[in-house]
Amino acid sequence: MTTYSSQPILITADLMEPLIRCQSEIIRAIYLRASVLYAPGDLRVMDVDEPKPRRGSIVARVRIALTCGTDVKLYRRGHPFAKLPNIIGHEFVGVVEDLGEDVPDSYRGRLFVTMNTSPCGECFYCVRGRENLCERLGETIIGFTVPGAYAEMIEIPERIWRRYFYQIPPGLDLVEAAFLEPLSTVVHGQRILGGVDGEWVAVIGSGPIGLMHLQLLKLRGLMVAVIDRHWEKLDVAKRLGADVVVNSNEERPEDIARSINSGKGFDAIIEAAGKQEAWELAIRLVRSGGKILFFGGLPRGTSVPIDSYRIHYEEVEVKGAFHTTPRDVDEAYKLIETRKLRLRELVSGVMPLERVREALENMGRGVGLKYAIKP
Ligand SMILES: [Zn+2]
Ligand SMILES: [Zn+2]
Missing domain, CATH: 3.90.180.10 (Medium-chain alcohol dehydrogenases, catalytic domain)
Incomplete structure (x- = not known):
């Protein structure tokens, strides 16, 4: 036979407190x-x-x-x-x-x-x-x-x-x-790119990375053309200050390059699409003596054909940028804190x-x- 105590158990506040805490932990x-x-x-x-x-x-x-x-x-x-x-x-x-x-x-x-x-x-x-x-x-x-x-x-x-x-x-x-993290890599990329001799830069790829590059280039007072295949992304580029947007499904970026610097091409290119065809396009769009920053990585072992004539006789400067460094992170945080970017x-x-x-x-x-x- 089981008997139950009829005696009520008094639950006082100090008894409840650990119970509640225990329950909320669970x-x-x-x-x-x-x-x-x-x-x-x-x-x-x-x-x-x-x-x-x-x-x-x-x-x-x-x-x-x-x-x-x-x-x-x-x-x-x-x-x-x-x-x-x-x-x-x-x-x-x-x-x-x-x-x-x-x-x-x-x-x-x-x-x-x-x-x-x-x-x-x-x-x-x-x-x-x-x-x-x-x-x-x-x-x-x-x-x-x-x-x-x-x-x-x-x-x-x-x-x-x-x-x-x-x-x-x-x-x-x-x-x-x-x-902070993606912006710091973009800040790093622009530091690797360094000064631009001239005023026209083409950004290939209108994803978040390309659009951050665009904004930093505009802060530097440069003219920017953004190239992509999607209008929705190019519309954002326009809103963020792109001087020219090129939908490469509808127009040949090479034709646009022919209207830059009296047909010589862009002073600098930032490749931010991470696609082999974008790397190849970058090499076609840059003028002699211009610079290319390859920002979007390709899988290990990917070979991209580059006409050596462009590198030697035309002194096209080719650079890559990966990840970031502490000073780039500091700079990126300052840009965020001072609300310099959208x-x-x-x-x-x-x-x-x-x-x-x-x-x-x-x-x-x-x-x-x-x-x-x-x-
Ligand atoms: Zn990330
Ligand atoms: Zn180390």
Whole structure:
């Protein structure tokens, strides 16, 4: 026989408090959502364990994350650096919620933007100021080798946040702040390009990267032609100040080049499409003595034919730019903070975590430039 006590249990406030805390911990643990890439094409939104900060790291609540062309590549084909399964997403703004051992308590609650990776500062390339070529760059990359930002919470390894931690002042648009990483690569590219002797630059590719190049070139007072195959993207280029837009489905860019510098061609070209035909087009559009910046990478082993005559007899200068360096990141943050650029216009919509796949598939089909993900 079982007897039940008729004696009521008095639940006092001090008894309730730990109960409530315990329950909310459980709810938080259960409902921590993240978008996990298992294999190319297999992206699942699921519950994951709440990240616990390791020594020196911080854990942040993600306020906004952006999709990026690299995420599209990663989602479709995988990526040489990526360890799957992993939470993807690497452009984000967060609020510090939890601190690992050795992190000063003053960081708690700060709204910030950081980068997805950081150079080691010690290798052959780092000591020469070429941190973008750091031999240890691939070790820790948010969204590739460690969990990324398409999640409610993210852990930021010490090596990354100790170098890159920009506290966001009140009033700054969080979506624009989240552009730090891609913008810093564009700033780096323009530094590699260097001065332009003349006034006409052609940007091939009117995606977010091309449109950031356009805006920086306009800040430098240059005339810019933007070349793409999609009118929706070229319309954005027009709004952002392109002097000429060329839809290469309808017009031959070579014909436009013949109207520049009395038929000699563009003073400089920035290739921002990441396609072999764009690389080849760049070589045809530049004038003698002009410069080309190849910004969009092609798969290893891709050969692009270049008429050696153009390089030797016509002194066409050919440069490549990859990734970024700490000084470019600083400069990019200043551009964001001083609101020098119209970055919001590069975002085609805001979506919840559940729709990351849709956002990446849209981008893959050329629908929309970039999406903001709000976990
Ligand atoms: Zn990116
Ligand atoms: Zn290094």
